[in-house]
Amino acid sequence: MPSVVSKYVDDTIQKYSIPKEKLSQGVLGLAILLYGCKIGYPYLQKACSRTNTKKSKKVYRINSNGELSGCSDSDEERRMNNNNNKLAVPNGNVSELPNGKKNGVPKAPVKIKEQGSVPGVNKEFLLQLQKLVKIMIPGAWSTEGALLAIHTLTLITRTFMSIYVATMEGKMVKFIVQRDIRNFSIMLLKWLGVALPATFLNSMIRYLENKLALQFRSRLVNHAYGLYFKDQTYYRVSNMDGRVENADHRLTDDITAFTSSIAHLYSHLTKPLFDCALIGLALAHSTKKMGAAIIPGPVLAIAVISCTAQILRVLSPKFGALVAEEADRKAYLRSIHSRVITNAEEIAFYGGHKVELTHLEAAYQSLVSHKNTIFMQRLWYVVLEQFLMKYVWSGTGMIMISLPIIAGSRMPGGADSVSDRTQYLTTARNLLVNGADAVERLMSSYKEVVELAGYTSRVGAMFDVFEEVSEGKYKKTTVNSIKQWSTTPSLQYDSNGQLLVKGIIRNSPDGSISLKDVPIVTPNGDVVIPSLTLTMKPGNHLLITGPNGCGKSSLFRVLSGLWPVYAGELQRPLNCSMFYIPQRPYMTLGSLREQVIYPDSVSDMKKKGLSDTDLEKCLARVSLAHLVTREGGWDAAADWKDVLSGGEKQRMAVARLFYHKPAFALLDECTSAVSIDVESNMYQAAKDAGITLLTITHRPSLWKFHTQLLQFDGQGGWKLTDLTDEQKTSESL
Numbered sequence: 001m002p003s004v005v006s007k008y009v010d011d012t013i014q015k016y017s018i019p020k021e022k023l024s025q026g027v028l029g030l031a032i033l034l035y036g037c038k039i040g041y042p043y044l045q046k047a048c049s050r051t052n053t054k055k056s057k058k059v060y061r062i063n064s065n066g067e068l069s070g071c072s073d074s075d076e077e078r079r080m081n082n083n084n085n086k087l088a089v090p091n092g093n094v095s096e097l098p099n100g101k102k103n104g105v106p107k108a109p110v111k112i113k114e115q116g117s118v119p120g121v122n123k124e125f126l127l128q129l130q131k132l133v134k135i136m137i138p139g140a141w142s143t144e145g146a147l148l149a150i151h152t153l154t155l156i157t158r159t160f161m162s163i164y165v166a167t168m169e170g171k172m173v174k175f176i177v178q179r180d181i182r183n184f185s186i187m188l189l190k191w192l193g194v195a196l197p198a199t200f201l202n203s204m205i206r207y208l209e210n211k212l213a214l215q216f217r218s219r220l221v222n223h224a225y226g227l228y229f230k231d232q233t234y235y236r237v238s239n240m241d242g243r244v245e246n247a248d249h250r251l252t253d254d255i256t257a258f259t260s261s262i263a264h265l266y267s268h269l270t271k272p273l274f275d276c277a278l279i280g281l282a283l284a285h286s287t288k289k290m291g292a293a294i295i296p297g298p299v300l301a302i303a304v305i306s307c308t309a310q311i312l313r314v315l316s317p318k319f320g321a322l323v324a325e326e327a328d329r330k331a332y333l334r335s336i337h338s339r340v341i342t343n344a345e346e347i348a349f350y351g352g353h354k355v356e357l358t359h360l361e362a363a364y365q366s367l368v369s370h371k372n373t374i375f376m377q378r379l380w381y382v383v384l385e386q387f388l389m390k391y392v393w394s395g396t397g398m399i400m401i402s403l404p405i406i407a408g409s410r411m412p413g414g415a416d417s418v419s420d421r422t423q424y425l426t427t428a429r430n431l432l433v434n435g436a437d438a439v440e441r442l443m444s445s446y447k448e449v450v451e452l453a454g455y456t457s458r459v460g461a462m463f464d465v466f467e468e469v470s471e472g473k474y475k476k477t478t479v480n481s482i483k484q485w486s487t488t489p490s491l492q493y494d495s496n497g498q499l500l501v502k503g504i505i506r507n508s509p510d511g512s513i514s515l516k517d518v519p520i521v522t523p524n525g526d527v528v529i530p531s532l533t534l535t536m537k538p539g540n541h542l543l544i545t546g547p548n549g550c551g552k553s554s555l556f557r558v559l560s561g562l563w564p565v566y567a568g569e570l571q572r573p574l575n576c577s578m579f580y581i582p583q584r585p586y587m588t589l590g591s592l593r594e595q596v597i598y599p600d601s602v603s604d605m606k607k608k609g610l611s612d613t614d615l616e617k618c619l620a621r622v623s624l625a626h627l628v629t630r631e632g633g634w635d636a637a638a639d640w641k642d643v644l645s646g647g648e649k650q651r652m653a654v655a656r657l658f659y660h661k662p663a664f665a666l667l668d669e670c671t672s673a674v675s676i677d678v679e680s681n682m683y684q685a686a687k688d689a690g691i692t693l694l695t696i697t698h699r700p701s702l703w704k705f706h707t708q709l710l711q712f713d714g715q716g717g718w719k720l721t722d723l724t725d726e727q728k729t730s731e732s733l
């Protein structure tokens with residue numbers, strides 16, 4: 001491959017009659033040009049380090065005018081100490097309650113940002129980018145590697161074509177001035193002949209850029225989904241950890257923006273670099289042909305480019321941080337929309353549309369005000385950029401191309417006829433326009449690089465959090481006061497006050513569930529129960545009671561592995577031996593069949609050798625057999641969340657129990673909307689199927705199906721007793 005490229009370069013040099021001995025001078029010009037870029041580079045670095053000196057825990061707030069403003073650590077600390085105004089937004093972030101209204105509209109929530117660096121072009125950005133590139137391009141022989149190679153080749157070919165066209169135009173003008181109609185006509189035909197491949201190449205560049213972006217996106221999305229759906233990470237990211245808010249937005253919009261940005265930047269950076277190099281050579285050749293010295297022109301250009309780069313460096317806004325903040329606010333607005341859609345019925349019953357509207361308006365206003373800030377900053381930056389790059393550079397270009405004409409005639413061997421000068425001027429002007437365009441694109445790419453840093457920071461941070469969370473490393477801002485009994489000696493904290501996961505989880509040898517000195521601790525760090533010790537053997541049906549918020553459901557979360565075992569030892573059978581049914585039943589997408597077999601797929605069902613007749617029996621046990629005819633058969637698909645009533649959804653969830661037949665059923669008030677007679681039938685059927693019940697309930701009618709009673713007192717205490725026949729019958733009454 002390199003030999004092909006070098007042969008092509010050699011051929012081209014020969015074709016454009018660039019004398020080989022003069023090549024070194026061209027390369028010198030290029031080196032000076034690159035040196036200019038090197039001068040510009042510290043500008044990037046300094047800009048970043050300036051940004052990074054502001055690493056402090058920055059708090060953004062929306063003031064009463066809906067504008068964005070920052071406040072210092074001390075401001076934030078003060079607010080952190082004042083917990084009265086706090087509310088936890090759904091994703092676990094801490095927000096400030098609207099403590100005042102302006103025109104009846106509450107202030108938008110104030111988000112406390114994770115401590116860390118502000119996105120910018122720095123070492124962290126390069127490391128994150130490197131990590132992401134490794135995911136997007138797994139190897140040189142991958143599809144992405146091949147696409148990248150073709151893309152690069154297309155970009156180089158396009159540059160050669162631009163030089164060729166510029167030279168042709170120069171010759172055409174020369175033939176016009178010489179009144180040489182024959183040669184002019186031949187040249188015109190050649191020029192038209194080149195137009196077709198040139199336009200194809202332009203379109204190809206755009207096609208390859210889009211194709212690359214999509215290919216990168218697919219790689220990242222596959223990698224992200226792999227992490228997100230590994231070990232219940234999707235649950236832990238939003239419940240146990242507070243660093244990634246609105247993971248849905250990061251998985252969709254942010255990944256798309258990142259991949260489009262990087263694919264665009266690749267062509268936006270590489271093509272101008274090729275352009276600069278090859279156009280520099282061609283310009284040097286034209287200048288030499290005029291018999292003028294090569295050096296003064298490029299030196300002048302480098303000096304001007306360096307100066308303008310310095311000016312732009314000092315005055316450039318922090319686009320990376322602005323873009324990251326914009327993505328944050330978009331994600332927040334989207335999450336509020338999703339809440340309205342998810343809870344539409346409840347909101348409609350309450351007539352809560354005014355409150356929801358004010359939340360939406362506040363979130364939208366916060367996004368609009370931030371966008372206005374960006375537009376404003378861009379306005380002034382683009383004015384400056386355009387002035388420097390269009391006018392200052394054009395003036396410099398005029399001087400550059402006039403120098404050989406003014407000085408050329410005095411040099412021995414310089415071409416000096418009017419037609420030669422015209423040809424030189426046209427070629428040089430075209431080359432210079434292309435070259436200036438390339439340098440302008442390089443300079444303006446800085447803005448895009450900084451924006452890319454914003455997306456990289458969001459996508460990279462998301463992957464880091466996914467990886468850490470799947471390893472059980474959580475970080476969450478805890479604002480609740482730790483309850484008194486949290487000083488349990490078994491809990492261990494690290495130097496940052498984060499709880500350490502020190503408990504042991506083992507497979508149970510005899511198929512029972514047992515806890516030994518296991519505390520129940522919420523993701524906020526609250527210790528709900530300091531230490532719990534009990535054993536549940538198959539056939540021992542356990543009833544769990546206690547006041548609201550005492551930790552009943554939390555016990556199930558620990559048993560299912562959603563919450564960590566911070567201390568002690570948990571022995572449990574394999575996860576497939578336990579089946580959890582929540583109070584709010586979940587209906588999946590798909591057919592009626594898929595509702596019963598969830599979370600199995602139809603192919604899992606076939607592998608198990610089960611048929612629709614078996615499923616019908618499952619439905620019959622929860623008195624739902626009529627659903628098959630009512631809904632139009634097993635393949636009927638609907639939005640089951642809306643189609644089924646509350647009680648029907650709960651019964652459907654219990655029907656899954658009869659399909660999966662686990663050893664233990666963890667029933668969390670899962671029949672609260674089911675009539676008492678059907679509920680009793682379901683419990684009896686479950687026991688008859690050999691399923692051991694662990695039931696959380698406030699209904700006395702269910703006591704008779706159990707053998708043991710676990711009572712929480714709401715103060716961290718608990719009591720485990722056997723249920724006597726007398727208790728069962730008296731409580732059932």
Ligand SMILES: Nc1ncnc2c1ncn2[C@@H]1O[C@H](COP(=O)(O)OP(=O)(O)OP(=O)(O)O)[C@@H](O)[C@H]1O
Nearest residue numbers: 239522523524528547548549550551552553554555
């Ligand atoms: N995801 C969470 N993040 C932080 N705290 C939580 C979370 N889930 C539950 N908690 C807290 O843990 C405590 C116990 O909650 P749990 O759901 O176990 O109560 P419960 O006994 O099942 O109550 P109820 O009878 O009302 O269902 C409560 O104080 C609750 O606020």
